[in-house]
Structures are given as structure tokens and as C-alpha cells.
Amino acid sequence: MPDFDLFVIGAGSGGVRCARIAAQNGARVGVAEARHWGGTCVNLGCVPKKLMVYASEGAELAADARAYGWDMQDKGHDWRTLIDAKDREIDRLDGIYRSMLxxxxxxxxxxxxxLVDSQTIEIGPGPLDETREPQRVTARRIVIATGGRxxxxxIEGAELGIVSDDAFHLDTRPASICIIGGGYIGVEFAGIFAGLGSKVDLVFRQSLPLRGFDNELREKLGDALPEHGIAVHAATSPERILPLSDGRRQVVLDNGETIETDCVFFATGRKPNIDGLGLEATRVKIAGGAVVVDQANETTDPGIYAIGDVTDRINLTPVAIAEGHVLAEHLFADHARSWSFDTTPKAVFFSEPLASVGKTEEEAASEGDIDIYSASFRPLRQTLTGRHRKAFMKLVVERESQKVVGVHMMGEAAAEIMQGMAIAVTAGxxxxxxxxxxxIHPTTAxxxxxxxxxxxxxxxxxxx
Incomplete structure (x- = not known):
């Protein structure tokens, strides 16, 4: 008889949810985690990043407060205070995840x-326990939930730059930073470092940032980046990174430009974290570097499943959680809930956040005639501050059915507002x-x- 009914490899958000729900439904469950209980989101992603976004907004909040009559003094930002406070919170959350399990x-x-074979797992030494003796366990079913990296x-000199994992543990904030990549991570960290006082250069291959978002929303962000002091280098890529004698870096771009900076930050994507998992000892199929699964999240080796970013589909924490929950109930409960993955909302936590749910204008227009409703205006909160940034809001409506099939926004509280809009779009x-x-008046929403x-x-x- 196997040691476990279910064994989960990886204790990120999806793995933890899957393990916990399976155990609550009577399964014998084991979980292995090499380093970060709670996974990328809690330790090296969503949570610490959002804390840093809050920190980066402090200078503008202080300026706003002065505009509204408060006597505020700006003595600059203390990076060490932020990092230490962030680390304490992450340690607390790590403990909560362990405790829940x-x-x-x-x-x-x-x-x-x-994986030693399709039902045998070997747990060896890891960063948190390098003295561990290898131990083998068996399981009737196995879930791969190892996320991405x-x-x-x-390119030449890539080792001279950092990646997002490193950004959370820098000893000091760089006075200047060149961020390579115009996706979620690149845009968010550009806003973070600019808000904290660093000189920021943002380099990306496309003509606009945030590929995959509604084009009009991308254009609004493209206009906003320079307003936040971010130097934009669009439609270009780095060819090499060179060390300078003073310890700084030189970024050579393919258009002939060069950028001298204290730090190069690569936000050039993530890949499924499958190296060293032993998948070659199984019949699990890999395509494009990701684990292939069917609609039930089962791989090509029956009894082995995969959830979350390791499948490289919708790489968002709430999706991994939903997949883990659905899978656990499918395997061990007499019922299984469902989620609407097609209407998964998403947000980018720039200094003026962006959020979307449903179809972009381009996607909807490829399927039929549509009506676009949009508005751009200065929010009431900014009327006394002297800033002239505008909120942008957009509805995409199928003309024949009049269903709202897409909602897009850039502006204060966009992510919070979009959660409610996601219910409306999901409900049709x-x-x-x-x-x-x-x-509700007066509000942006x-x-x-x-x-x-x-x-x-x-x-x-x-x-x-």
C-alpha cells in the first residue's frame, strides 16, 4: 500500500490549497518544499512586491497630504527599514502556511x-535542510506544483544583472537601474524604484508595454511612464552588458544606444520550474518547457497531475489556487466546484494600477461587431494636488447581445474596482x-x- 493517497511537490499557493483540501476530504497527504513555504507569490512575488509598491507611493502621498493642509516633511526613504519589515511579514506568512498544512x-x-518513478518520490537535501538524508515515499497520486522561475x-554579460528574486534582497537601493522587459514585473518594478527615488530606464522589445493587454490601455500606460520619471526605450533589446571600472554596468542596445547604470534588472520572463524533478523517469510529456496536462490537470502519465505556473497557461496565483482546489475535490470529494477561468481578472500594480477582465477590444472585434464605451477624466482626489493624471475606463460590449465582455481600467483603485467588474462579466x-x-457618488467607479x-x-x- 502506498505511503500517501496524494503527494504534492511544491508548497506554493496552488500546492498548499490542493494538499489542504485533499486532507480535509480524508486523503493521506504529503507535501515537499525545498525552500519557500507559500511559494513565489508569498516570498518572491505578489506579496512582497505589493508591499514595495505601497512604499513607493509614500512620497506622492506625502505631497498630496501637504496639498490638503497637512504639515509633512520628506526626509527621504530608508531602504533597510522597508526590507527588514518586508522580511518579518514574509516570515510570518511562511509560518501560517506551515501551520495550515x-x-x-x-x-x-x-x-x-x-520522481524516481510514477509513484515514488525521493526527498533529498535542500537549501533549508542541507543535512537531510534522502528519503523515499510512495503515493497513489502525485501533483507537480513547482511553479516557475x-x-x-x-546575451553576453547576462550574469552581471539581477532577476526579480534578487530585487527583494538588495542590500541597498540602486541610485540608477535599467530594467529589461515590459511585462508585469518590468512595469511594476519600474514604478517601485522610480517612486523610491532611483533613476529608471525601462527597455522592452514591443512598441508598447504589457503585451496581451488591451491596446488602448497599453497606450495609456506608455504615456504615463515618462510622467513618473521613467526613461522609456521601446522597440529595442539589449545586445550585451559590460562591466565598468567603477562597478557600474553599461547596457548596449540593438539600436546603438548605451545606458550606464548601477544595476541591470532582467524582467524577461519566467519558465516552468521542472529541472531536477526526475520527469524523465516517468511518462510525463513536456512541450515548450511546460508540463502538458488535460482539462482535469492530469499529465500524460496517469495518476500524475500538474497545477499552476508549471503548466504555463494562466500564470496567476488565484488560478493556481483554483486549480489545486478543483483537483483535490475531483480526486477525493463527492462534489467539485468550478471556476470561470475564461474571465480571470488581472492587474498590474504600477503607481497608477491597471486592471482588466474579459476580452480586449482587439479580441472581441475579431469575433463580431462591438460597441466601445470609454471615459478619461481627472479623479476628484487630484483636484487639489496640481497633478493632471487621468483615470481611464473602458467597456467592451457585444453589439448584438449587449453583453459586457471586457472591462479595462487604469487609475487609482483599478484592481479593487475590477474585482467587482469580474463578477459582472462572469455573470454575463x-x-x-x-x-x-x-x-456611488463621488467615486471613480x-x-x-x-x-x-x-x-x-x-x-x-x-x-x-
Whole structure:
């Protein structure tokens, strides 16, 4: 008889949820984690990043307070205070994740796990326990939940730069930093370092940042980046990184430009974290560096499953959690809930956050005729500050059905507002439902229920 009904490799958000729900439904469950209980999100991603975003907004909040009559003094930012406070909070959360699993009756193994065969796992030494003797356990079912890891581009001098994991543990804040990459991580850290007082250069290959978002939203962000003091180098890529005699770095771009900086930060993507897992000892198929799964999250080796970023589909923490929950109930409960993955909302925590749910204008227009409702205005909060930044809000509506199929926003509290909009889009509400909803005044969010006339109508666009 196997030692466990379920063994989870990786104690990130998805793995922890899967293990806990399975145990609560009577399964004998084990979990192995090499280093970070709670995974990337808690330790090297969403949570510490959001704390740093809050820190980066302090100078503007102080300036706003002065505009509203408060006697505020700006004595500069203390990086060490921020990092120490962040580390204390992460340690606390690590303990909570361990405690949740322990209380659910899950057996915890600290070390690197690898598959010996389709039902055997060996847990060896890891960063947190280098003295561990290898131990083998067997399981009826196995879940791979090892997430992703940041990658450096294959260019000369790439080893001279840091990746997002390193940014949370810098001893000092660099006076200048060159961030390579225009996705979530690049944009967010550009805002963080600029807000804390660093000189920031942002380099990305596309003409606009945030590939995959609504183009109009991307354009608004492209306009906002320089307003935050960020030097933008669009439609270009680094060719090599060179060390300078004073310890700084020189970034050579493919357009002939050079940037001298204290720190080079690669935000050039992540890849599934599967190295050393022993998948070659199984029948698990890998495609494009990711674990291949079916709709039930089962791999090509029956009894082995994969959830979260290791499958490289929708790489967001709430999706991994939902996948883990669904899988645990599917395997061990007499019921299984469902989630609407097609309407997964997303947010980018820039100094003016961006958020979206549903289809972009481009996606919707490739499927049929649509109506676009949009508004751009100066939020009330900024009327006394002297700043002229504008909130941008947009609804994408199917013309025939009048269903709201996409919502996009850039502006204060965009992520908080979008969570509510995600419920509306998931529920399939129509523009009439929005129109008959009374707003809360004065708020930014009320604009979503007061846009009465289409900004424009778009006929179906043929792709290609």
C-alpha cells in the first residue's frame, strides 16, 4: 500500500490549497518544499512586491497630504527599514502556511523532491535542510506544483544583472537601474524604484508595454511612464552588458544606444520550474518547457497531475489556487466546484494600477461587431494636488447581445474596482444591467455605470 493517497511537490499557493483540501476530504497527504513555504507569490512575488509598491507611493502621498493642509516633511526613504519589515511579514506568512498544512494533517517534508518513478518520490537535501538524508515515499497520486522561475536572456554579460528574486534582497537601493522587459514585473518594478527615488530606464522589445493587454490601455500606460520619471526605450533589446571600472554596468542596445547604470534588472520572463524533478523517469510529456496536462490537470502519465505556473497557461496565483482546489475535490470529494477561468481578472500594480477582465477590444472585434464605451477624466482626489493624471475606463460590449465582455481600467483603485467588474462579466451581465445600476457618488467607479453613449462602434475585424 502506498505511503500517501496524494503527494504534492511544491508548497506554493496552488500546492498548499490542493494538499489542504485533499486532507480535509480524508486523503493521506504529503507535501515537499525545498525552500519557500507559500511559494513565489508569498516570498518572491505578489506579496512582497505589493508591499514595495505601497512604499513607493509614500512620497506622492506625502505631497498630496501637504496639498490638503497637512504639515509633512520628506526626509527621504530608508531602504533597510522597508526590507527588514518586508522580511518579518514574509516570515510570518511562511509560518501560517506551515501551520495550515499541519492543522489539516498533511505530512511536511523540507527538501528537494524528485520522481524516481510514477509513484515514488525521493526527498533529498535542500537549501533549508542541507543535512537531510534522502528519503523515499510512495503515493497513489502525485501533483507537480513547482511553479516557475525567472530567466535571463542569452546575451553576453547576462550574469552581471539581477532577476526579480534578487530585487527583494538588495542590500541597498540602486541610485540608477535599467530594467529589461515590459511585462508585469518590468512595469511594476519600474514604478517601485522610480517612486523610491532611483533613476529608471525601462527597455522592452514591443512598441508598447504589457503585451496581451488591451491596446488602448497599453497606450495609456506608455504615456504615463515618462510622467513618473521613467526613461522609456521601446522597440529595442539589449545586445550585451559590460562591466565598468567603477562597478557600474553599461547596457548596449540593438539600436546603438548605451545606458550606464548601477544595476541591470532582467524582467524577461519566467519558465516552468521542472529541472531536477526526475520527469524523465516517468511518462510525463513536456512541450515548450511546460508540463502538458488535460482539462482535469492530469499529465500524460496517469495518476500524475500538474497545477499552476508549471503548466504555463494562466500564470496567476488565484488560478493556481483554483486549480489545486478543483483537483483535490475531483480526486477525493463527492462534489467539485468550478471556476470561470475564461474571465480571470488581472492587474498590474504600477503607481497608477491597471486592471482588466474579459476580452480586449482587439479580441472581441475579431469575433463580431462591438460597441466601445470609454471615459478619461481627472479623479476628484487630484483636484487639489496640481497633478493632471487621468483615470481611464473602458467597456467592451457585444453589439448584438449587449453583453459586457471586457472591462479595462487604469487609475487609482483599478484592481479593487475590477474585482467587482469580474463578477459582472462572469455573470454575463449586459450593458442594460450596468445602466440600471445606481452609482456611488463621488467615486471613480461610478463611471462604469454612467457611460451612456458609445465612444465608437467597431465592425468585425478579420484576423490576419
Amino acid at each position: 499541519d492543522k489539516a494533517g498533511v505530512a511536511l517534508f523540507t527538501g528537494r523532491a524528485r 525567472p530567466v535571463r536572456p542569452p 451581465l449586459t450593458k442594460r444591467d450596468f445602466d440600471r445600476t445606481i452609482g 461610478e463611471e462604469f455605470v454612467t457611460m451612456r453613449s458609445p465612444t465608437r462602434q467597431v465592425s468585425r475585424r478579420e484576423e490576419g
